[in-house]
Amino acid sequence: MKMSKCILVCFLSTFLFSCYGRNKNASIPEDSVYVNRELMKKQALMQTSILEEYGKGNGYKVPTYQEFQNRCMEYWGIPLHKEAQDPTVSMGQCSEYTINELGRFIFTEAEGLFYQPEKEEDPTEEDAKRVLFTRENGIGEKFLAYNKLLFNDNAATLSFFLNNPDYAIDIVFNIDYERNKMLMTKSIDFAKNVPNHSFYRDFAESILFYNNKKRGFRRELIAEIFRTSNGTNESMASFDDLAYAYFKLFTKLNYSQQVKDACLVYLIACFIKYDTNNKDNIVGIKDKKSYQHLSNFMAKDRHLADRLKKNNYYENAQLKELVAAVLVMENAIDPNDTYFVNDPDGYANLRERASSTSKVIKRVATNEMLTILNNDGQWWKAQTKDGTIGYIHKSRIRCALKTNLLK
Secondary structure (H helix, E strand, C coil): CCHHHCCCCCCCCCCHHHCCCCCCCCCCCCCCHHHHHHHHHHHHHHHHHHHHHHHHHCCCCCCCHHHHHHHHHHHHCCCCCCCCCCCCEECCCCCCCEEECCCCEEECCCCCCCCCCCCCCCCCHHHHHHHHHCHHHCHHHHHHHHHHHHHHCCHHHHHHHHCCHHHHHHHHHHCCCCCCHHHHHHHHHHHHCCCCCCHHHHCHHHHHECCCHHHCECHHHHHHHHHHHCCCCCCCHHHHHHHHHHHHHCCCCCCCHHHHHHHHHHHHHHHHHHHHHCHHHCCCHHHCHHHHHHHHHHHHCCCHHHHHHHCHHHHCHHHHHHHHHHHHHCCCCCCCCCEEECCCCCEEEEECCCCCCCCEEEEEECCCEEEEEECCCCEEEEECCCCCEEEEEHHHEEECCCHHHCC
């Protein structure tokens, strides 16, 4: 499972079985390892029984083991045992949830029901039930909502997710649940309102690709994000963030080049559609969002143009024209254009020479205007507003839209 899937869950998960039956005063004699393992196994089976009964009594329809295997592969790309045997299958370090093969459900908490460190003695089965049944904990309600939606597609659970935006974001973006269009749309809205950071920039991998790498990139989710963003330049900000974050990750992500290229082409196709619908705001090729983003990717990956050509530009004539335009324009400086720093870190380094190891002369803030003196190669010679001259990597420089044309 990819690392950036850690959206709203713990970044370092604690395996469920390691939490069973421990309390703050319990001592573990050197010769009691076997006994404690047996206790944990016993408590894991008791928890399975408790949750099975609770689920069935509250409308959870237990799928066949084959159906359960198929869904787990769809959501997490995790192959289960041929025969059910493990009550605590880990989803990896980026999820606090565990898969219970025996009960055919997932447990949606980091700690098991028997993890009650406030108790002096090992918790009993009744103690575990009390944790589950206590409404204020929210454990039971969350357990039912997740499992009834993920494995039953039960629309009655939607109210839970609509009333809990964090969980809605989690189940759509982190778990890859795409079987309900309304929930997907609401999760996109919730994500746009996540405070203090750009969700679409910080969690681009989760948005663009499935946990199960065999499924490729998330075409439906991307299309819906674009649909809800496509309008004004301001409303497209989150989609711009997503594309720019992908640019930053493009050569680092561990997916096949074919899948990464196909995802990029789909994003560029969305920008082409936006440009077509906003012709009044465009004077020259550099005003097009599709051109701006594609030129970034082509600057980072010098073989991209060749791969696109080899694939016949994915049967997209407009993409073919864009690639040709980038190749022609990459060494042309228009004196009428305005250039500025665009870096999600908030600044770009102005270096003494055209090299990443060269001395940093100063930090140039994002959105600060630049005068481009020479744009040969990957490092452009630029002059800042205070007259300082140095080199900035071209990926950190953008050409501004003509502000008098923006509505």
